[in-house]
Amino acid sequence: MTDTARSPALPDRMRCVEIAEPGGPRVLRPAERALPRPAAGEILIHVAWAGVNRPDALQRAGSYAPPPGASDLPGLEASGHVAAVGPEVHDWQVGDAVCALLPGGGYAEYAVTPAAHALPVPEGLGLREAACLPETFFTVWSNVFERAGLQAGERFLVHGGSSGIGTTAIQLAAARGARVFATAGSAEKCAVCERLGAERAINYREADFVDVVRAEGGANVILDMVGADYIPRNVRALADEGRLVQIAFLQGPKVELDFAQVMVRRLTITGSTLRPQSDLSKARIAAALRAEVWPLLAAGRVAPVMDSAFPLDEAAEAHARMESSAHIGKIVLSVG
């Protein structure tokens, strides 16, 4: 074993959930694997809770392959205690409580990740809530505030306002002084978005978000995960100099668009996915979150919205709930 420190009683094997073959939720299968080992700069986490995210479902369905070298097990975030540290890890010690962004492998009793992608459990939060932070907070921070440069006083529109991403984006944007608008698919979901800090939540089954946002002067920043016909509608909803950030295409990536609008109104269309980015870039996002966002969590100004928890072995049920879109906020798996 190459790690420099480890807890004394680590087993050789662990319980996990693997993807038997590409397909629906039922392909998630309880299994047993050898414990992963932390390489230089990595920590091994004894997982207590693992967050469930829409990209896990894409991976399960066969359309979001893990990057080279990452675990083939699903799971992009987890909380727990450090069980071992690899060489050249100075910031964490065995026994520390952490939550961390993972390259994969969160649906398991133990997972490895670069030490720089772990963060302390924010003051006042438990491990269950902490497991829900990394994937959505890394994504929202890097896209809304770094890539799109949302500023206090600007108008921000987020689609899928009741999603894990949406509930995070609404709270962070409101806490940092933006005027927030959100879309969601039911009155109940819209009410939650407004409780979280949206000035106006738009039920997209009943009203056109373009009309609502344009009546306010247009959105300075839009965070979109829907795509398809939302793309030209987003362009219409943007204010001059507005920025559109795509983080997914739930309804498809292809569309016909009049780019003259982009030129004439000086718009920016951008986007990113978190998982393929370099370790260094994710470490930079982690450092920014620790400085700018962890104090908001500790002060209770921002908090993860918890939908439901399932035992690890019932990951298939957790995925079915997520894909039904009945949930509001985050779904977690109880592992430890």
Ligand SMILES: NC(=O)c1ccc[n+]([C@@H]2O[C@H](COP(=O)([O-])OP(=O)(O)OC[C@H]3O[C@@H](n4cnc5c(N)ncnc54)[C@H](OP(=O)(O)O)[C@@H]3O)[C@@H](O)[C@H]2O)c1
């Ligand atoms: N780029 C990145 O790095 C990155 C990272 C994490 C997540 N993501 C993406 O961000 C999105 C949200 O992730 P999440 O984990 O927060 O997911 P989630 O909680 O499952 O939320 C997805 C939401 O989108 C809405 N929705 C679902 N299918 C839709 C469709 N066909 N058309 C329109 N709306 C639909 C649903 O709300 P309604 O009932 O209101 O329609 C649902 O609550 C996902 O697409 C995910 O792949 C991207």
